[in-house]
Amino acid sequence: MKYMMTYDLMESVRNTNQWLGSTARAMGSYPLMAMNPAMGLLKAWGEVTERSFGRMIAKPDWGIPSVAGTDGRDHVVAIETVVQKPFGSLIHFKVVDRPAKSRRILLVAPMSGHYATLLRKTVLSLLPDAEVYVTDWHNARDIPVSAGKFDVEDYTLYLVEFMRHLGADLHVIAICQPAPLTLAATAYLAEDEPDAQPRSLTLIGGPIDPEANHTDVTDFGRTVTMGQLEETMIQRVGFKYAGVGRMVYPGLLQLASFMSMNASTHTKAFTNQVFAVAKGDASDHDKHNTFYDEYLAVMDMPAEFYLSTVERVFKGREIARNAFHVGGRHVNFDKITTVAVKTVEGEEDDISAPGQCRAALDLLVGLPDKKKAWHVEPGAGHYGIFAGRSWRNNIRPLVLNFIDANAGPPTEKSVAAE
Known part of the structure; x- marks a missing residue:
């Protein structure tokens, strides 16, 4: 293959x-x-x-319409690249001529075969009330081999850099696949540069501990060997694209x-x-x-990212066991002591079942209970908890309340509001 x-x-x-x-x-x-x-x-x-x-080979447009302001005007939304890197960029949805909002939210998009535009409805729902930043991951087929590798450790370090760049007055929402690595990036900052940690972290439908509640996804990860995955799922990018020769998990194959x-x-x-x-x-x-x-x-994923995700997050459960390392350094979740953390799960989620994301709170033994919160949305599936009706009507207000309750500096007695 x-x-x-x-x-x-x-x-x-x-x-x-x-x-x-x-x-x-x-x-x-x-x-x-x-x-x-x-x-x-x-x-x-x-x-x-x-x-x-x-x-199948076209990146969708964000297609973000204008946003109504308190001044009675519709404000155009411009997409700005804040940080440009080979495998992903940090972008900002700037509402032109609108005074900056006090809420600053970083949405960590999945790198799981679809573009960050999958979060378009999530962005639309948050724009009226916040400054919104998104991790815009690049298609691996367009990245030259000379750019090097990109695995779960590189992904984590990208998030660390993005958070550092945006500053501590930040609230991070990680959706699905990046939840474990976003938690790891926060722990990395907690030990390396505590003042750069975000005020709050919301983890939505992510596999912190895949063994907490089995699904078809976790069963697949447990039964297939790494050799089988590498042999059947990994290909080299063809001559048509700039990433010719790069090993990838093709988006077409995943689709x-x-x-x-x-x-x-x-x-x-x-x-x-x-x-x-x-x-x-x-x-x-x-x-x-x-x-x-x-x-x-769909987009291609770097082979090393796909394989290391399966091996280290799903099979080895390195995040769930507090045994994750970046560059040979142990990322200790015990170091998270001031960042308020909330988990959100869907009762009917068949990709990341209830309990998988909630496991993050058990890892954070150094975090006071008053800074922990969780929510299970009745009747909601995986997509609904971040972009569907459940998100719009129930989860979004809860997340914004949680952000506002923890908007002050970490030294203040902020609480994890439900």
Whole structure:
């Protein structure tokens, strides 16, 4: 699997399907063909197919609209790059001509096959009330081999640098996959530079201890060997991209795995969309396109990051056992004594089940109980706890209250409000 031709073959299959869709749409649009009802269906199939396979290599736009200000004006949102690094950047959603908000929030986005734009709705919900920063991870296929490796330790150090740059008057929200490493970055700062720690840390649906409550994801991590993973999941980037020769876990391969888990659901959604387009009931930003434009847009992960995540976070449980090291140095969670920490879980989360994230609070033996908080959202799945209705109506207000309750300097007697 670790050959360039394997990667290029997969890209060729994707490109061919996109071309077939484009061709079918063009044929179905030919005026002389319009008299045949079947041509309308062919055109619709081509349109849906071309869009679906085209989205797989395109990074989605953030598409953040203007934000209404207290002055009665709509303020344009500009995206600024605050820190630029090879494998990821720190970006700021600056609301133009609006006085800076006192709340400063860093959203740590997952590096799990999708772009940081997966958090678009989360950003939208926080922008009216806060200055929002996001970790914008780069597609590994576009990063030259000369940039070196990027594993869980490098990821942690990136977060340390981002937090240092933003300063201590900061509140961090880590969503899903980065929760364990964000906790590690905070502990690293607690020992190395206590004054640079954030005021609060909110961990949402992350696998702090994958063994706390098993899911299909954790079962897969336990049963497969590292040799099997490296042999079947890792490929070298092909000649088409700047990262030619880099070892990656391809986004297309991960997408295929995701879709195979719910193949009937995706097949039905695709078929229904074809008929909707044929009948003229579809639109560019309908529910189907809004979801799949983001879901199908995948990015490659550095192989060393993917493999070290499975080996050290899931199999070795280094975070859960307080045995995580960065650069040969033990990252001791006992050192976190002033940062208020809140965990949020979804009752129906089948990716990071309840208990996995809550385990973070048991690790923090040096943190007073009054600075710990947790919330399990009834009936919520994984996506809902950071971007769905559960987030908007219930979790977001709780998180903002938690941030406000811990907005003062660490020396003040801030509390972990529910």
